[in-house]
Structures are given as C-alpha cells and as structure tokens.
Amino acid sequence: MREEDLHRLLTVATEDVRPTRPAATGWERARRVRRARRAAGTTALAVALLAGGTALALRPADRPPPAATVTPQVSRTPHPVPVRTPPAELAYPGHPLGRLGDPVGAALSDRPVRRALALHQPVDPGTGVAGRIRVLGDDGVVRDLDVVTPAPTRDAEGNEAVPLKSGSLSPDGRTAAFAQTDEVIVVDLTTAAVRRHPLKGYLEQVLWAGDRLLVGDDDTTYELDRATGVARKLPVSPWDAVAPDPAAPPNVPLELGGTPPNLTAVVQWTDDETHRSYGAVDFRALPPGHRVDEFYGRGWQRGERVARAGWITTGTMGGLEGVAVLNARTRVVTHLLDLGRDRWKGCCEVLGWDSDGSVLLRHNPGGLLRWQPETGEVTGVTRNLFGAVSLAAG
Numbered sequence: 001m002r003e004e005d006l007h008r009l010l011t012v013a014t015e016d017v018r019p020t021r022p023a024a025t026g027w028e029r030a031r032r033v034r035r036a037r038r039a040a041g042t043t044a045l046a047v048a049l050l051a052g053g054t055a056l057a058l059r060p061a062d063r064p065p066p067a068a069t070v071t072p073q074v075s076r077t078p079h080p081v082p083v084r085t086p087p088a089e090l091a092y093p094g095h096p097l098g099r100l101g102d103p104v105g106a107a108l109s110d111r112p113v114r115r116a117l118a119l120h121q122p123v124d125p126g127t128g129v130a131g132r133i134r135v136l137g138d139d140g141v142v143r144d145l146d147v148v149t150p151a152p153t154r155d156a157e158g159n160e161a162v163p164l165k166s167g168s169l170s171p172d173g174r175t176a177a178f179a180q181t182d183e184v185i186v187v188d189l190t191t192a193a194v195r196r197h198p199l200k201g202y203l204e205q206v207l208w209a210g211d212r213l214l215v216g217d218d219d220t221t222y223e224l225d226r227a228t229g230v231a232r233k234l235p236v237s238p239w240d241a242v243a244p245d246p247a248a249p250p251n252v253p254l255e256l257g258g259t260p261p262n263l264t265a266v267v268q269w270t271d272d273e274t275h276r277s278y279g280a281v282d283f284r285a286l287p288p289g290h291r292v293d294e295f296y297g298r299g300w301q302r303g304e305r306v307a308r309a310g311w312i313t314t315g316t317m318g319g320l321e322g323v324a325v326l327n328a329r330t331r332v333v334t335h336l337l338d339l340g341r342d343r344w345k346g347c348c349e350v351l352g353w354d355s356d357g358s359v360l361l362r363h364n365p366g367g368l369l370r371w372q373p374e375t376g377e378v379t380g381v382t383r384n385l386f387g388a389v390s391l392a393a394g
Helices: 003-015 026-051
Strands: 116-122 134-137 142-144 175-188 193-202 205-209 212-216 221-224 231-234 255-257 265-269 276-280 291-302 305-314 317-327 333-340 350-353 359-362 368-371 378-382 387-391
Touching: 175 205, 175 212, 193 221, 255 291, 255 305, 291 317, 291 333, 291 350, 305 333, 305 350, 317 359, 350 387
Parallel strands: none
Antiparallel strands: 116 134, 116 387, 134 142, 175 193, 205 212, 212 221, 221 231, 255 265, 265 276, 291 305, 305 317, 317 333, 350 359, 359 368, 368 378
8 A cells, every 4th residue: 555545544544533522622623633644643653664665764744842931920810729529538537417317216306406506408319208307416416396387388380399408407506497388487496485487489499698587589589687577688599599508697598599590609798788799700710611511409618719619610521519708799600510420410519618628518419528628638538328418607
C-alpha cells in the first residue's frame, strides 16, 4: 500500500470516531480530531519508510509552539478555589447524628427531649411507603413522635409528599412544625404538647427564622406568631427562602433561586420590607466553565455564607449534582462541591451547618455527609438513612 493511500485511510477512520461524551464541546471535539490526524500521519509515514527498507532517524515535522504566558486575571479569580469532590472511600469518624438510624428506644409522650438533634421520617426505598416520624434527642435516644401523626402534604393538583420537611425542626431543637392543608401543627418536643393553627391554603413548606415560623404554599407565605396564633403574609417564596442564621436580626429572609431565565438570583428586602433588590449569582471566583445551573432544596445561611444544593456544570460536563457556598452580600460563589451524576435526582439537599462551619447534606441513596468548605474535607456521618431528615443545625 502506498504512503498516500495509507494516510488517507487512517485519516478517514479517525474522523469517523464519535465522542463518547455528548456533553463535550465543539472545541474539545476538534482538538481530538486534530490530534488523531497528527497521529495517523506519523504512523503512515513510519510504515512507508520501513517498507522501503530505509532506516531513518525521524524528527518532528514541526517544533511545538512555545508555551503562551498566561497573566492571572485577578478580577475573575481573586482567590482560586478548587472545586472539591468526595473521596472514593468515605471515612466515618463518628458524629452525634450517626445514631439517627438507631431503633426507637422510647415514645416522646413518655420521655420528652431536652433538645432534639434531628427528626427523621423513614421511607422504604423500594416501596416509597413512609413510616412514623422519629426524634433524636441530645441524649442519643431515638423517640417515636407518638403525640401526633401529620398527614402527607399535598398541592392543589393532589400531589403528595411526606410531612417532614428539612425546615421542620427549630434551630434550638425544642419545637417541630408540620405544614398541612389549611393548618400548621406545632409540637413542643420538651413537653410533647401539640397545637394546631388554622391557615388557609395547600400548605407544604415550613421554615424557622429564629423563633419565628414561616409556613407557605405556591401562592402565600405566612409568618405565624405562635403565642397569639396571628399570622401575616410575607412577600417571599416558601421554596426559595433561605433559612437565616439563628443569631441574625429578625429580617425578612433572603431568597436564592428563581424561575427561568434567572435561575440563580439573590433577592433581598430592606428592613422595612418596602424595597426589593435582585442580583445575579456571581461565579467569577470559580474556574472558567463552572457554575450552578439551578438550585434546589432549602438554602441555609451562617453569617454571610449561604449553602444550597443544585445542578451544576463543571467545565464541559453538565447535569451534575453539587452544593454551592456563596457570600450573601456579594453573591459570589466561593466554594463548589461536585457530587457527580448517576445518583437520584435531587439527591443531595443541604440540611444546615454544623457547629464547626461544615455543611451537612444528604447523599442519596441513604447517606448523610459533612463538607468543610475551607479545607475541602468530606466525611460520612451515617449510612442507610432513607427518607426525610430535619436538623437543628441552622
């Protein structure tokens, strides 16, 4: 076979190779084709020379161009932050929440808590059947919430969900709230007392803002005065409202999220609730091509930092599960945890902040993780914990 015939055959073969990752960009595809063409040309030339019986010392046809000098763009990446990923094998160093999956040891009515660390409503991953809500006390004992059985929440179309939400447990661990149709149930976990407050609507979400209780549906968000039972309406989305720092002043919570095309916007209100401001989330502190495409789950604030889960893009790969930490004042995303794909959709909801500044998050199927944004360390808290979880970890 002549040199030019072999060269043409190899070139056609390499151009017919299709990329195995459809999310790759055109630039990446072109780079692979150019690299394949160079490899094919070199192989064809070497075969032709050997067939002719001539031994030659080959040198590259073209010297590689000198490496370009890259000037750091300080305005884009003022402090480079690596995008973190969990280790292949998680360590489980031990944590008080690790007992959340323990068997029930008491009934709440017989043994109220001094402070609850978490609430858990088991859901069978095979059948989707939800069990009774459990209370993990700070004494390490799991209790059955036997004083009330909240019904599943439902929307106007009849779609149902478990009543335990990530915002159900108050930050001090003393009270639990459950949204219901036309009411909200409030349980004092230290006495096992139950109160019901009538509120209009297909209520689905609950959220504690300090000692204030926010309850809402698609149309309305109420702020409930638990002492008097009086409620007022707040101009915030119950889905995108961020759980505020328990130590922060009692302002209207900021919102993180939105609807197309502004899926990643921060909404803030003035203290007197008369002016609303919008600002796009800023990804300039991340490597190029890294961003959050859409947030989901509850956002949680600690100081000026907000953590929330979302679907992310890293470089050329989109549709990944991840968690972002951003500055609430500047709206700059400072840390990103890449949790990959091939998991349950919406697998990795943030559940709050731990006392040492770590982010606590779900890691389905069945896990609970701690991520320290400053160091990048990711460790396991518990395995095989299926269902809904709410933590006293705002």
